[in-house]
Amino acid sequence: MSARRLELFQWFGLLAAPCAWAIHLVVGLYLAEAHCEATHWDSGWAPTQIALTSAAALVALLAEAAALSVYRDLRRTGVDAAGPRGRQHFFAVGGLVGNILFFVAILLTGITVVATQSCREA
Amino acid sequence: MAVAAPPRSELERLERVWLPRPGILGWLTTVDHKRIGLLYLAATSVFFCAGGVEALIMRTQLAEPNERLVGPSTYDELFTTHAVTMIFLFVIPMSTGAFGNYLVPLMIGARDMAFPRLNALSFWLFVGSGCFIYTGLFMGAGPNAGWFDYVPLALRQYDPGPGVDFYALGLIFNGLSSLGAATNFIVTIFKLRAPGMSLNRMPLFCFANLAASLALVIALPPLTVDLVFLELERKLGFQFFNYARGGLPLLWQNLFWIFGHPEVYIIVLPAFGIATSIIPTFAQRRMLAFPLVALAELLVAFIGFGVWAHHMFATGLPTTTLVFFAAASMMVVIPSTIQVFAWTLTVVSGRPVFKAPLLFMGGFIVFFVIGGLSGIMFTAIPFDQAATDTYFVVAHLHFVIFGAAVFPLLGGLYYWFPKVTGRMYHERWAVASFWLTAVGTFTTFFPMHIVGLLGMTRRVYTYEAGLGWGIYNLIETVGGFILASGVLLIASNLLWSLRRGEPCGRDPFFGGTLEWTIPSPPPHYNFAVIPRVTSAYPNWDRADREIDERRLDRDEPSLPDGHRTPSSTVRDGLPDEVLAMPSESPWPVLVALCVSAIFALLLTSHYDAAGVAACFAGLMVVGWHADEPEDATGGEGLLSAGGVASSRSSPERHARANGWWGMAIFAASETALIGSIVGSYFYLRFNTSHWPPPDTPKPTLLAPLVLTAVLATTIVPFRAALGSARRGERGRALTLVGLATCIQAAYLGVQIHLFTGDLTRFTPQQSAYASVYYVLLGAAHAHVAIGLLFDLWLLVRLSSRLTPYRLIALDAICFYWTVVVAITVVVLITELSPRI
Numbered sequence: 034m035s036a037r038r039l040e041l042f043q044w045f046g047l048l049a050a051p052c053a054w055a056i057h058l059v060v061g062l063y064l065a066e067a068h069c070e071a072t073h074w075d076s077g078w079a080p081t082q083i084a085l086t087s088a089a090a091l092v093a094l095l096a097e098a099a100a101l102s103v104y105r106d107l108r109r110t111g112v113d114a115a116g117p118r119g120r121q122h123f124f125a126v127g128g129l130v131g132n133i134l135f136f137v138a139i140l141l142t143g144i145t146v147v148a149t150q151s152c153r154e155a
Numbered sequence: 156m157a158v159a160a161p162p163r164s165e166l167e168r169l170e171r172v173w174l175p176r177p178g179i180l181g182w183l184t185t186v187d188h189k190r191i192g193l194l195y196l197a198a199t200s201v202f203f204c205a206g207g208v209e210a211l212i213m214r215t216q217l218a219e220p221n222e223r224l225v226g227p228s229t230y231d232e233l234f235t236t237h238a239v240t241m242i243f244l245f246v247i248p249m250s251t252g253a254f255g256n257y258l259v260p261l262m263i264g265a266r267d268m269a270f271p272r273l274n275a276l277s278f279w280l281f282v283g284s285g286c287f288i289y290t291g292l293f294m295g296a297g298p299n300a301g302w303f304d305y306v307p308l309a310l311r312q313y314d315p316g317p318g319v320d321f322y323a324l325g326l327i328f329n330g331l332s333s334l335g336a337a338t339n340f341i342v343t344i345f346k347l348r349a350p351g352m353s354l355n356r357m358p359l360f361c362f363a364n365l366a367a368s369l370a371l372v373i374a375l376p377p378l379t380v381d382l383v384f385l386e387l388e389r390k391l392g393f394q395f396f397n398y399a400r401g402g403l404p405l406l407w408q409n410l411f412w413i414f415g416h417p418e419v420y421i422i423v424l425p426a427f428g429i430a431t432s433i434i435p436t437f438a439q440r441r442m443l444a445f446p447l448v449a450l451a452e453l454l455v456a457f458i459g460f461g462v463w464a465h466h467m468f469a470t471g472l473p474t475t476t477l478v479f480f481a482a483a484s485m486m487v488v489i490p491s492t493i494q495v496f497a498w499t500l501t502v503v504s505g506r507p508v509f510k511a512p513l514l515f516m517g518g519f520i521v522f523f524v525i526g527g528l529s530g531i532m533f534t535a536i537p538f539d540q541a542a543t544d545t546y547f548v549v550a551h552l553h554f555v556i557f558g559a560a561v562f563p564l565l566g567g568l569y570y571w572f573p574k575v576t577g578r579m580y581h582e583r584w585a586v587a588s589f590w591l592t593a594v595g596t597f598t599t600f601f602p603m604h605i606v607g608l609l610g611m612t613r614r615v616y617t618y619e620a621g622l623g624w625g626i627y628n629l630i631e632t633v634g635g636f637i638l639a640s641g642v643l644l645i646a647s648n649l650l651w652s653l654r655r656g657e658p659c660g661r662d663p664f665f666g667g668t669l670e671w672t673i674p675s676p677p678p679h680y681n682f683a684v685i686p687r688v689t690s691a692y693p694n695w696d697r698a699d700r701e702i703d704e705r706r707l708d709r710d711e712p713s714l715p716d717g718h719r720t721p722s723s724t725v726r727d728g729l730p731d732e733v734l735a736m737p738s739e740s741p742w743p744v745l746v747a748l749c750v751s752a753i754f755a756l757l758l759t760s761h762y763d764a765a766g767v768a769a770c771f772a773g774l775m776v777v778g779w780h781a782d783e784p785e786d787a788t789g790g791e792g793l794l795s796a797g798g799v800a801s802s803r804s805s806p807e808r809h810a811r812a813n814g815w816w817g818m819a820i821f822a823a824s825e826t827a828l829i830g831s832i833v834g835s836y837f838y839l840r841f842n843t844s845h846w847p848p849p850d851t852p853k854p855t856l857l858a859p860l861v862l863t864a865v866l867a868t869t870i871v872p873f874r875a876a877l878g879s880a881r882r883g884e885r886g887r888a889l890t891l892v893g894l895a896t897c898i899q900a901a902y903l904g905v906q907i908h909l910f911t912g913d914l915t916r917f918t919p920q921q922s923a924y925a926s927v928y929y930v931l932l933g934a935a936h937a938h939v940a941i942g943l944l945f946d947l948w949l950l951v952r953l954s955s956r957l958t959p960y961r962l963i964a965l966d967a968i969c970f971y972w973t974v975v976v977a978i979t980v981v982v983l984i985t986e987l988s989p990r991i
Contacts, residue, residue: 069473123355127450
């Protein structure tokens with residue numbers, strides 16, 4: 034993999050899934066507010082949540098793939114290695130674990146929200 | 156007048172350059188990170204004593220049923236001030252202000268923080284805010300509505316005294332200090348790392364401080380917005396929280412906890428950093444799963460922003476809404492668990508030496524697990540609803556805050572005491588103090604779980620006999636005094652050792668990070684030779700350290716001829732340039748005095764006088780910036796003097812300057828501020844049937860659209876000015892900045908005209924819509940006004956000559972305007988949304 038692509042994949046593999054999770058949380062939350070509070074938006078609410086969850090989960094999967102490809106490319110690089118390669122390997126290891134966490138969180142939250150759809154007070 | 160003899164060696168020259176001003180004036184004007192760290196330590200220790208005394212009074216009051224040591228109103232003030240003190244005036248400022256300030260530059264091989272005068276200002280603002288909050292208590296009008304100060308209780312009709320105003324203004328004041336400190340840490344960690352210290356070689360302590368600082372920058376603005384809303388409603392009759400006028404009391408809780416939960420992680424993250432420093436030293440091995448622990452520290456800070464509503468499970472929110480937060484709350488457990496396993500396995504797989512600092516880490520892990528397990532229980536919505544506002548919550552939060560955040564601080568005091576003083580503490584007393592503190596902590600806080608499950612609610616000043624709570628409360632009170640005696644023993648040990656402790660040398664524990672490579676106490680310049688770093692534990696790299704020692708033997712210190720420190724590139728720690736650092740300055744303390752006056756005058760509703768004090772503060776800031784640093788030089792200065800690896804071919808060479816990074820972080824914080832107001836706007840909108848209300852005109856479309864387009868065009872001359880300045884065309888740059896300034900000033904003039912026109916048609920007191928509308932526009936216009944002040948300063952500077960410092964300023968201000976334009980577009984969309 035070229036140095037430029039490695040750099041790009043490392044940052045995408047590290048940051049894309051957290052961003053997707055954050056957007057899923059904030060947008061999903063406001064959609065829930067719009068659904069349950071005074072505006073009572075019903076039509077198209079569930080498909081929108083499904084689309085949002087799918088898009089966010091896809092981004093997390095792509096981030097995992099990016100982190101994995103960086104890790105495989107640099108698997109012989111030590112944790113303390115000098116220069117960009119050491120840092121890219123370091124963050125790829127972090128991305129590999131973190132992206133799975135965000136993927137599972139996005140998916141489980143999305144499924145539960147769509148399955149309950151309840152505006153009743155908890 | 157005696158003439159100083161010329162220096163006999165390069166090292167002596169270096170020492171003279173960095174020699175601080177003696178006496179009390181030296182401490183008042185100091186910008187040395189070590190001295191500021193010690194000042195923080197002293198100030199936070201005073202506040203810790205105050206908070207501790209408040210806690211002991213409360214525990215004595217609750218020791219038996221129907222106790223009458225204090226009345227209910229005094230008790231309200233005590234528990235509120237205790238919490239505010241421990242969170243805002245002790246734990247955070249001690250962990251970041253004292254430990255962070257003293258240690259971060261030492262761990263990354265720097266000679267000071269990135270912005271030394273801002274560092275001093277942050278400290279003096281912190282002292283001012285602490286005194287401000289305590290003034291209320293001493294006047295018998297302390298904060299009294301709980302540390303989360305819920306409305307409507309905190310509104311004027313239910314709490315008419317000045318206690319809530321002391322709280323709200325005091326925390327805004329305190330937030331300024333925290334924001335300055337956080338910005339400084341981020342830029343220092345990004346830019347001042349020793350050559351070779353790429354991000355993967357950065358100490359975990361610095362990762363933890365970086366994570367906490369990033370979280371602070373984003374978490375503080377929602378709190379500031381919330382507090383401003385509260386003060387506007389209390390003092391000027393705005394309607395953010397009044398249900399009858401379209402407001403929502405839950406808006407307060409949402410904004411507060413968007414800050415409040417990340418705040419918990421901001422409190423514990425530096426403690427994690429201390430643990431990741433102490434454990435490898437006493438286990439004599441690297442931290443296990445180093446990359447995962449670093450990532451976990453960042454993840455905890457990040458995920459912490461997605462869990463705020465789990466503090467609101469009992470407020471009647473819809474199930475669909477709560478699901479998001481229950482999931483995120485469970486998720487945050489995972490990075491915490493990664494760290495617990497890493498700490499434990501590092502000890503188990505190493506050769507542990509159980510000295511006092513490591514014992515405190517053992518206590519920390521146990522208490523963190525207890526607090527964490529009770530925390531997971533709250534993610535189950537039914538359990539949370541049953542246990543909310545009981546002593547079970549008090550038990551949980553104290554295990555997290557005292558057990559998980561304060562225990563590492565106490566262990567850290569022992570661990571770095573030899574480094575700071577050059578003397579060893581008394582080990583046997585230290586071990587005894589650990590056991591007293593640990594037993595005291597467990598005895599005080601564990602029975603609170605039981606009494607909470609038995610139904611005792613928090614914040615009650617007394618209780619009836621026969622409820623079955625008495626014995627547990629008595630045990631807790633006894634535990635409280637045991638805990639206090641443990642803390643007193645720690646203080647006595649350290650004070651005794653300060654004079655009588657054995658001299659310890661530079662590295663009594665064989666620690667792995669850079670602070671152990673230099674003498675104890677550290678010299679004023681920190682590192683005579685700027686170290687070259689090849690791993691995350693550079694003190695264990697003997698070959699590298701021998702190179703440094705040989706250079707010192709040859710009397711070849713780095714950069715001996717000026718008050719200078721090297722800077723490096725953000726990602727890979729390549730040498731970038733050599734920066735001139737400021738010396739002692741009176742401006743930070745003077746600015747802090749003016750800011751204190753502003754807040755005192757706001758409290759007493761003397762708004763005109765507050766404006767005058769703000770003008771004085773502005774003049775002080777101008778005076779501050781009149782002293783321009785020497786021009787930065789390229790990293791080659793360091794290369795010749797430091798022998799570090801050359802990086803001239805690196806694409807990162809001459810990366811963004813410290814000033815640009817400072818502005819970027821400030822802009823991020825301001826974006827979060829506007830984001831909080833926009834979020835509040837839509838939160839209110841979704842919960843209101845008529846938006847805007849029928850008696851309020853809808854916003855006009857044309858004028859805001861045209862004005863925003865005009866403002867956006869000013870980016871073009873600014874960018875062109877930047878290009879011209881880079882080519883050395885000062886006159887052209889000056890003209891272009893002048894042109895942009897004129898357009899921006901015209902924009903602001905017209906906007907103010909429209910704003911005052913709106914005020915004649917509907918007032919902010921009319922409805923929640925009107926309140927949030929005016930605050931939104933006011934905040935956006937204020938950012939333009941601040942930008943114009945930057946422009947004026949820049950024009951004055953550019954009119955004489957162009958220097959690298961001024962070029963950096965132009966770059967930073969250009970970036971600021973880009974962010975302001977983006978903010979204005981978001982505000983425009985929000986403002987016009989009722990027409991869409």
